[in-house]
Amino acid sequence: MYALEQIIITILVKFIPIEQLNAALSDPRAVAILIGALVSISTACLGVFLLLRKMSLTSDAISHTVLLGIVVAFFVMVGLLGTEADLSSPLLVIGAAAAGVLTVILTELVQRSGLVKQDAALGLVFPLLFAIAIIIISRYADDVHLDTDAVLVGEIGVAWANTNSHCFDNCDDVVITPDHPRAEMGRRCINCSSGGITPRDPKAVFEEVCANCGTYSAAEAWRERLIPEPPALVFWPRSLTLMGLVTLLNVGFIALFYKELKLTSFDSALATALGFRPVALNYMLMTLVSVTAVSAFDAVGSVLVVAFFIIPAATAYLLTDRLAIMLLISPVFGALSAMTGYELARGQLLGILPISDVLVFLDRTVGLDGYTQWNSSISASMVIMAFLFFLAAWVLSPRYGLVAAALRRRMQRQQFADQMILGHIYHHQGRPEAPEELAADRLHEHLGWTPTHTRLAIARLRTLNLVILEDEQVRLTPRGERVVSEFLHTQLHAGQPTG
Amino acid sequence: MTQQEKRGWLGIGALAILFVLAVPVSAWLFNIRYTYTLATVAVGGAMLGTVSGALGAFAVLRQQSLMGDTLSHAALPGVAVAFLIAGRDLGWLLLGAGIASWLAAHFVTVVTRTTRIKPDTAMGMALAAFFAVGIALLAYIQQRPDASQAGLDTFIFGQAAAIVQQDVILISVVGVVVFICLALFWKEFKLITFNAEFARANGYPVRTLDMLLSTLIVVAIVLGLQLAGVILMVGLLIAPAVAARQWTHHLGQMVVLSALLGAVSGASGAILSALDQGLPTGPLIIVVASVLVAVSLAIAPGRGVIWTLRQQQRDRQRFAALAGLQEKP
Numbered sequence: 130m131y132a133l134e135q136i137i138i139t140i141l142v143k144f145i146p147i148e149q150l151n152a153a154l155s156d157p158r159a160v161a162i163l164i165g166a167l168v169s170i171s172t173a174c175l176g177v178f179l180l181l182r183k184m185s186l187t188s189d190a191i192s193h194t195v196l197l198g199i200v201v202a203f204f205v206m207v208g209l210l211g212t213e214a215d216l217s218s219p220l221l222v223i224g225a226a227a228a229g230v231l232t233v234i235l236t237e238l239v240q241r242s243g244l245v246k247q248d249a250a251l252g253l254v255f256p257l258l259f260a261i262a263i264i265i266i267s268r269y270a271d272d273v274h275l276d277t278d279a280v281l282v283g284e285i286g287v288a289w290a291n292t293n294s295h296c297f298d299n300c301d302d303v304v305i306t307p308d309h310p311r312a313e314m315g316r317r318c319i320n321c322s323s324g325g326i327t328p329r330d331p332k333a334v335f336e337e338v339c340a341n342c343g344t345y346s347a348a349e350a351w352r353e354r355l356i357p358e359p360p361a362l363v364f365w366p367r368s369l370t371l372m373g374l375v376t377l378l379n380v381g382f383i384a385l386f387y388k389e390l391k392l393t394s395f396d397s398a399l400a401t402a403l404g405f406r407p408v409a410l411n412y413m414l415m416t417l418v419s420v421t422a423v424s425a426f427d428a429v430g431s432v433l434v435v436a437f438f439i440i441p442a443a444t445a446y447l448l449t450d451r452l453a454i455m456l457l458i459s460p461v462f463g464a465l466s467a468m469t470g471y472e473l474a475r476g477q478l479l480g481i482l483p484i485s486d487v488l489v490f491l492d493r494t495v496g497l498d499g500y501t502q503w504n505s506s507i508s509a510s511m512v513i514m515a516f517l518f519f520l521a522a523w524v525l526s527p528r529y530g531l532v533a534a535a536l537r538r539r540m541q542r543q544q545f546a547d548q549m550i551l552g553h554i555y556h557h558q559g560r561p562e563a564p565e566e567l568a569a570d571r572l573h574e575h576l577g578w579t580p581t582h583t584r585l586a587i588a589r590l591r592t593l594n595l596v597i598l599e600d601e602q603v604r605l606t607p608r609g610e611r612v613v614s615e616f617l618h619t620q621l622h623a624g625q626p627t628g
Numbered sequence: 629m630t631q632q633e634k635r636g637w638l639g640i641g642a643l644a645i646l647f648v649l650a651v652p653v654s655a656w657l658f659n660i661r662y663t664y665t666l667a668t669v670a671v672g673g674a675m676l677g678t679v680s681g682a683l684g685a686f687a688v689l690r691q692q693s694l695m696g697d698t699l700s701h702a703a704l705p706g707v708a709v710a711f712l713i714a715g716r717d718l719g720w721l722l723l724g725a726g727i728a729s730w731l732a733a734h735f736v737t738v739v740t741r742t743t744r745i746k747p748d749t750a751m752g753m754a755l756a757a758f759f760a761v762g763i764a765l766l767a768y769i770q771q772r773p774d775a776s777q778a779g780l781d782t783f784i785f786g787q788a789a790a791i792v793q794q795d796v797i798l799i800s801v802v803g804v805v806v807f808i809c810l811a812l813f814w815k816e817f818k819l820i821t822f823n824a825e826f827a828r829a830n831g832y833p834v835r836t837l838d839m840l841l842s843t844l845i846v847v848a849i850v851l852g853l854q855l856a857g858v859i860l861m862v863g864l865l866i867a868p869a870v871a872a873r874q875w876t877h878h879l880g881q882m883v884v885l886s887a888l889l890g891a892v893s894g895a896s897g898a899i900l901s902a903l904d905q906g907l908p909t910g911p912l913i914i915v916v917a918s919v920l921v922a923v924s925l926a927i928a929p930g931r932g933v934i935w936t937l938r939q940q941q942r943d944r945q946r947f948a949a950l951a952g953l954q955e956k957p
Contacts, residue, residue: 189697252863260915267908436753
C-alpha cells in the first residue's frame with residue numbers, strides 16, 4: 130500500500146509542485162469530496178447489479194455484518210499479532226470479506242432448511258452477527274478503538290488528517306556525532322554530587338557531553354534546524370489509496386465479467402444452461418460488496434453505506450433501460466451527491482438555499498431556542514442529496530417519472546374521449562334519431578359524461594377540424610369522417626373474427 | 629377443538645408457567661437481586677417483547693420481515709424532530725417515531741406502485757435515506773448547548789437502564805390497545821395474511837386492513853426502539869415469530885407462543901444487560917432470541933432439522949428392508 134502511494138505521488142509531483150499538492154491533500158473539503166466520490170463510484174456500480182438481482186437488502190445485511198469481521202480482525206491484530214490496530218490494514222478487508230460471505234452462506238443455509246422464508250432468514254442472520262459485534266465493541270471498547278458513532282456515520286470529515294507521510298527530497302536521517310559542526314557540546318562534572326564538591330573545586334573532574342547527539346528523522350532534523358532545507362514531504366490520506374484501489378477493483382471486475390454479470394442477472398437459468406457458473410459469480414459479487422463495504426466503513430460507517438449502494442442505482446434505473454448506460458449514470462449520480470452532500474453538511478443546499486435561513490425561519494415559527502447553526506454529518510448529508518436526486522428522477526424521468534406518467538394518462542384519456550365522440554357521431558349521423566342524439570348541448574347525456582368534460586372534448590375536436598357545429602348539432606367534417614373510417618378499419622376490426 | 633390443538637395450548641400454558649417459575653429459580657441460582665430498577669427494566673422488556681412478538685408473527689407470515697428493519701431505521705428522524713419540538717418526553721418521541729415510520733411505509737408502497745422499482749430496493753432506500761436524515765438531525769441536536777439531548781442516542785442501540793416506571797405504564801397501555809385491535813380484527817387479519825385475494829373478492833376493505841396491521845406493527849417497533857434500538861429492532865420483531873412458527877400450524881397458538889418467546893427474550897436480555905456496566909440491551913435481546921430460534925429450528929417436532937434427519941434415516945432403513953424382502957424369492 131505504502132509503495133503504491135509512493136509511485137502515485139512520484140508521478141503527481143512531476144506535474145504539481147509539492148506545496149500545492151500538500152495544500153490540496155490537507156484541505157478537508159477536497160479530501161472529503163474525493164473520498165466520498167470514490168465511495169459513491171465503487172458502490173454505485175455494484176449497486177446496479179444488486180438492484181437487478183433483487184438483492185438490495187443483502188447489501189444492507191452485509192454492511193452490518195462486516196462490522197463483525199472488522200472486530201474479529203482487530204482482535205487478531207492486537208491480540209495475536211501484537212501489531213497496532215489500523216483501520217486500513219489488509220487484514221480488515223479479509224475479515225470483512227469473510228464476514229460478508231458468511232452472512233450469505235448462513236442465510237442460504239437457514240433458507241435451504243425449508244423452515245424459514247428468504248426475507249426472514251436474512252432478518253435472522255444479520256441482526257445476530259451485528260449484535261455479537263456490538264456486544265464485543267461495548268465490552269472491550271478500550272482495545273478495539275471503535276466507538277459506536279464511527280460505526281454509524283464514519284469519519285469522512287477527518288479523513289484528511291489520517292495520513293502516511295512520504296518524503297522526496299532531503300529525506301536522509303541526520304546523525305549528529307560529537308565532531309559534527311552542529312553538535313552542542315557541554316561539560317559536565319562527574320564527581321560533584323558524589324564527592325559533595327562544587328564544579329569550581331579544583332578536584333572536580335569533567336567530561337565532554339553532547340546535548341543533541343543522536344539520530345534524527347528528516348522531519349525532526351528540520352524542526353531542530355539541523356538542516357538548511359526542509360524535507361519535501363507529502364502527507365497522503367490513507368483512505369484515498371484504499372478507496373481508489375477498491376474502485377479500480379470493482380470497475381475492473383465489471384469490465385471483465387460484464388457479459389457474465391448481465392446474463393446471470395437477467396436470466397440465471399439460461400446462464401447455467403449455457404455453462405456459466407451463476408453461483409460462483411454471485412459469491413464473487415458478494416465478496417466485492419463486502420470488501421467495498423469495509424473499505425467505505427471508516428469513511429461513511431456501516432449503516433449509511435447501504436444508501437450509497439442502492440440509491441444511485443435506483444435513480445439510474447428510472448432513467449434508462451440499457452444496462453451499460455445505467456452503469457454509467459449510477460456512479461455519476463453517486464459522485465454528484467458526494468459533492469453536493471459536502472456542501473449540504475456545511476449548510477448549503479445545492480448552493481441555492483442556505484440551511485441556516487431555514488433554521489432562522491423555523492426558529493421564528495416553532496422555536497429552536499435560537500440555535501440556528503447547521504453543521505451536520507457529511508456522510509448523512511451525502512445520502513440525503515442522493516435521495517433528493519432520486520426524488521427528482523422519480524418525478525421528472527422522461528419515461529418512468531410521475532409527470533410523464535400523468536401526461537401519458539391524460540393523453541390516453543383525451544384520445545379515448547375523442548374516439549368515443551367521433552364514433553358516436555359516425556354511428557348516428559344521417560339517421561332519424563340524429564337531431565336528438567347529436568344535439569351539442571345534450572351530447573353528454575348520451576355519453577354519460579359530465580358536461581364540462583364533453584364540452585372540452587368537442588372544443589378540442591373542433592380545433593383539430595374533425596367536427597363542426599351546425600344549428601347546435603355536431604357533425605363530422607370530411608376529415609373527421611376519414612379519420613373515423615380509418616380507425617374502424619385499422620383498429621376496431623383488426624384482430625376480430627370475421628362474420 | 630381438535631386433540632392436537634388442545635395439546636398445543638396445554639404445551640404453551642406449561643411453557644408460560646415454566647418461564648414464570650424461572651424467575652425465582654434463576655434469582656436463587658445466579659444470585660440475581662431483583663431490585664426495584666431491575667424489576668422495572670425486566671417488566672418493561674417483557675411487555676415490549678410480548679407486543680412485538682405477537683405482531684411479528686403477522687410480519688413473518690406475510691413475508692414482510694424486512695419491512696420491520698426499514699420501519700425501525702426510518703423512525704430516527706421522527707425521534708429527532710419530536711425532540712426539537714417537544715423536548716425529551718417519551719410520548720412525543722414515540723409519536724414522532726411512529727409518524728416517520730408510517731411515512732416510510734407509505735414511501736415504499738407508493739414507489740413500488742408507481743415505478744418498476746422492486747419492494748426490496750424501495751425498502752433499502754427508505755431505510756437508508758430516512759436514517760441519514762435522522763443522523764443529520766441528531767448531529768445538529770448534539771451541537772446545541774443544552775445537555776438535555778443526552779440519551780437520544782439510546783434509540784440507536786437501545787438502553788434498558790433508560791426505562792422508568794412511567795415508560796412501563798405507557799408501554800402497557802399501548803400494548804393493551806394493540807391486543808384489543810388484534811382481537812377485534814382477528815378474523816380479518818387472518819384472512820388478509822393467508823389469502824388477500826379471497827378477502828378482496830369477499831368485499832373486505834383489504835387496503836384499510838393492510839394499513840391498520842402495518843400501523844400496529846409500526847406501534848410495536850416504536851415501543852421497542854427504546855429497548856432494542858433502531859438497528860436491531862427487526863430481530864426482536866421476527867426472531868420470536870420464526871421460533872414460534874416451528875412449533876405449531878395454528879395461527880392463534882403461533883401468535884401467543886411468539887408473544888411468550890418475545891417476552892422471555894425481552895426480559896432476559898434486559899436483565900442480562902442490567903447486570904453489568906457497558907452491556908447494550910438490544911444486542912443481548914437479539915442473542916437470546918436467536919438462541920431460541922436455533923433451538924426451535926433444531927428440535928421442533930415434525931419440522932425441525934433433527935426430526936427431519938431422523939425421519940430420513942428411518943425411511944432409508946424401511947426402504948432397505950422392503951428392497952431386501954422383495955429380492956428374496
